Amino acid sequence: MAANFNSADIGAFKNVWVFCEQRQGVMMPTTFELISEGRKLANELGVELCGILLGDNVDGIAPELGKYGADKVYVYNSPLLKDYTTDAYTKVITDAVEEIKPEILLFGASNIGRDLAPRCAARLHTGLCADCTHLDIDMPNYKGFLKEASTLPEDRIEKVGTVIINREPHAVDRDLKMTRPAFGGHLMASIICPRFRPAMATVRPGVMKKRECPKTAEIIHPAFELSAADIKTEVTEVVKAAKKLVDLIGADFIVSVGRGISKDVEKGIALAEELASELGGVVGSSRACVDAGWITADHQVGQTGKTVHPKVYVALGISGAIQHKAGMQESECIIAVNKNETAPIFEVADYGIVGDLFKVVPELTESIRAAKNAK
Amino acid sequence: MKIIVTVKQVPDTSGKVAVNPDGTLDRASMQTIINPDDMNAVEAALALKDELGCKVVAFTMGPPPAEGMLRELMAMGVDEGVLITAREFGGSDTYATSQIIAAGIDTYGVEEDDIILAGRQAIDGDTAQVGPQIAEKLHLPQVTYAGEIRKDGRTLTVKRMLEDGYMTVKVQTPCMITCIKELNQPRYMSVGGVFECYQKPLVTMTYETLKDHPLIDKSTIGLAGSPTNILTSFTPPQKGAGMMLEGDGKETTDHLAGILAAKHII
Numbered sequence: 338m339a340a341n342f343n344s345a346d347i348g349a350f351k352n353v354w355v356f357c358e359q360r361q362g363v364m365m366p367t368t369f370e371l372i373s374e375g376r377k378l379a380n381e382l383g384v385e386l387c388g389i390l391l392g393d394n395v396d397g398i399a400p401e402l403g404k405y406g407a408d409k410v411y412v413y414n415s416p417l418l419k420d421y422t423t424d425a426y427t428k429v430i431t432d433a434v435e436e437i438k439p440e441i442l443l444f445g446a447s448n449i450g451r452d453l454a455p456r457c458a459a460r461l462h463t464g465l466c467a468d469c470t471h472l473d474i475d476m477p478n479y480k481g482f483l484k485e486a487s488t489l490p491e492d493r494i495e496k497v498g499t500v501i502i503n504r505e506p507h508a509v510d511r512d513l514k515m516t517r518p519a520f521g522g523h524l525m526a527s528i529i530c531p532r533f534r535p536a537m538a539t540v541r542p543g544v545m546k547k548r549e550c551p552k553t554a555e556i557i558h559p560a561f562e563l564s565a566a567d568i569k570t571e572v573t574e575v576v577k578a579a580k581k582l583v584d585l586i587g588a589d590f591i592v593s594v595g596r597g598i599s600k601d602v603e604k605g606i607a608l609a610e611e612l613a614s615e616l617g618g619v620v621g622s623s624r625a626c627v628d629a630g631w632i633t634a635d636h637q638v639g640q641t642g643k644t645v646h647p648k649v650y651v652a653l654g655i656s657g658a659i660q661h662k663a664g665m666q667e668s669e670c671i672i673a674v675n676k677n678e679t680a681p682i683f684e685v686a687d688y689g690i691v692g693d694l695f696k697v698v699p700e701l702t703e704s705i706r707a708a709k710n711a712k
Numbered sequence: 713m714k715i716i717v718t719v720k721q722v723p724d725t726s727g728k729v730a731v732n733p734d735g736t737l738d739r740a741s742m743q744t745i746i747n748p749d750d751m752n753a754v755e756a757a758l759a760l761k762d763e764l765g766c767k768v769v770a771f772t773m774g775p776p777p778a779e780g781m782l783r784e785l786m787a788m789g790v791d792e793g794v795l796i797t798a799r800e801f802g803g804s805d806t807y808a809t810s811q812i813i814a815a816g817i818d819t820y821g822v823e824e825d826d827i828i829l830a831g832r833q834a835i836d837g838d839t840a841q842v843g844p845q846i847a848e849k850l851h852l853p854q855v856t857y858a859g860e861i862r863k864d865g866r867t868l869t870v871k872r873m874l875e876d877g878y879m880t881v882k883v884q885t886p887c888m889i890t891c892i893k894e895l896n897q898p899r900y901m902s903v904g905g906v907f908e909c910y911q912k913p914l915v916t917m918t919y920e921t922l923k924d925h926p927l928i929d930k931s932t933i934g935l936a937g938s939p940t941n942i943l944t945s946f947t948p949p950q951k952g953a954g955m956m957l958e959g960d961g962k963e964t965t966d967h968l969a970g971i972l973a974a975k976h977i978i
Contacts, residue, residue: 360876420879423844423854448874452856455806455841459848464807464939467839487946497944503936514943520836521725526945533939569853570883573869577877616978634894635875640838649977659729670977671954672968683956688968692960700962704969705978712973 342435344462350440350534353379357390364398367445369405370545376406381474393419403554410554420572421449427456428567439535446539454539464530465537466515470544473514507531522640522663543586543644582635583619589648590618596625597654608698615702623655639664653694657682713825714767715757719750721774721781722836749831751898753891757829758789767791786909787901798919803935810845811932815925816917828888847888854888855881
């Protein structure tokens with residue numbers, strides 16, 4: 338650790354950083370979502386937005402970050418950074434943070450981001466908030482968000498602004514307010530990191546919106562130290578799944594299946610596929626179907642699966658556990674088909690049909706086909 | 713050689729979850745369970761024990777009733793339990809928690825050929841942070857999201873799952889591995905195990921036990937030692953009820969398709 342580094346010296350830290358995750362030289366889509374969100378935070382703070390990009394010969398993918406609003410990209414190239422290892426990435430990132438001192442550091446909450454961020458936070462002695470779904474600096478914006486997204490009474494929302502830290506009142510105006518679901522989505526909490534910097538967060542993929550904000554990012558290659566002896570693990574192979582995984586996050590139309598297909602699993606999935614293909618979308622599922630082995634985990638929507646907000650989400654035979662709703666309730670239009678009229682899924686549905694999905698889905702596919710043809 | 717497994721007792725969020733009017737969780741009215749991913753870590757430890765005959769020690773931090781969970785794990789085959797419990801440790805966030813558990817593990821002792829296993833994440837917070845942060849505080853290498861673990865001498869070969877595939881990672885003991893549910897199917901308690909579990913050793917570590925450890929300082933533990941604070945907690949509003957369509961026949965789906973077309977949704 339740099340001798341003069343002190344994470345409690347808040348005034349020494351400036352600018353918003355985004356860890357730009359790449360795999361095999363290809364930028365992960367979440368990176369652009371984070372750059373867009375980071376741009377918003379940097380504007381609210383009146384500071385610069387910087388990407389930090391690690392890999393082997395990855396200069397070529399750095400300029401694209403400017404398109405979404407990055408002012409600078411710090412690029413660290415080394416054959417030792419080609420494949421992700423906890424040790425190498427943690428060392429390079431924490432050394433850079435100690436040297437350049439950003440006030441905010443964001444990661445995508447991927448299987449790599451969630452391995453790396455906690456390790457960095459522990460080494461830097463700072464706070465980390467996992468799997469955030471909303472980030473704010475500006476207090477009026479934050480209060481506006483609370484009015485929309487919470488059941489808190491308005492007078493309580495107006496009073497939000499100071500917390501007691503070690504018996505002293507602390508104003509949170511310039512703190513990053515990191516909101517995330519807890520207890521499987523039953524509760525939401527806004528977390529702050531008032532006494533240390535950088536404030537660190539991992540952000541749920543698919544939640545933040547990608548927005549273009551064209552800039553010419555300055556590419557910087559800082560000097561850094563890294564040797565093979567720093568790395569205690571060895572990656573012997575990186576294997577991409579043979580099957581093409583379903584792209585739930587990018588889909589405009591998702592037709593999801595739940596326990597209701599149990600009567601005839603194969604037919605249930607086939608009906609969902611047919612409807613999805615008529616809509617030009619993909620098939621999703623609830624956790625129950627994944628746990629039962631009926632469909633692979635890449636299809637799973639919900640708290641432990643993916644968060645989606647398609648134009649249309651069709652829930653077939655899904656009861657609507659809160660963990661599932663947490664992953665799909667922001668969809669623009671929700672259609673639910675369920676035999677049980679008291680199923681909680683109907684609480685979030687725009688249109689509900691009580692009935693047997695094996696009867697309703699073929700009819701619905703046919704009706705949609707006819708309606709499209711009539712246009 | 714021994715295997716240390718870190719476990720957590722959590723409220724069961726899969727059933728009904730009770731929330732107090734002030735937006736906090738009504739823990740008193742909820743069942744507690746052993747965190748599901750931790751069960752996979754315990755199973756992985758017991759499978760290695762079956763193969764190699766090593767000792768398995770379960771570590772937890774929590775209030776005194778967490779002893780019951782440790783006894784259940786002993787009934788499954790865990791040899792020893794360590795309960796870290798103190799008022800001073802209450803209110804800890806993930807940073808402070810890992811600081812304390814790392815101090816506990818270090819006090820117990822980590823040897824050359826030991827393995828530390830943890831669940832990927834706990835269902836109350838879903839952070840997945842404590843495993844890696846314990847590893848950092850103990851200066852041990854980590855491999856997270858383990859979907860397969862093979863041991864050959866001091867070398868572990870781990871299939872580390874990614875969203876779009878996996879990577880194979882080799883690591884030497886001592887190290888930290890976090891486990892996912894795809895790793896295995898946890899076993900049940902055995903009848904003999906239930907008989908024996910109260911005879912097995914259970915160590916309690918309090919603030920007094922750990923206070924002289926270099927990782928333990930009033931400024932790094934408990935609420936005062938937690939870098940993060942909760943600003944607000946709240947329940948999300950229910951979306952307003954939508955339109956329930958009458959019937960389940962073709963005229964109903966035609967009606968719905970008509971609405972979607974009129975709204976230019978399809």
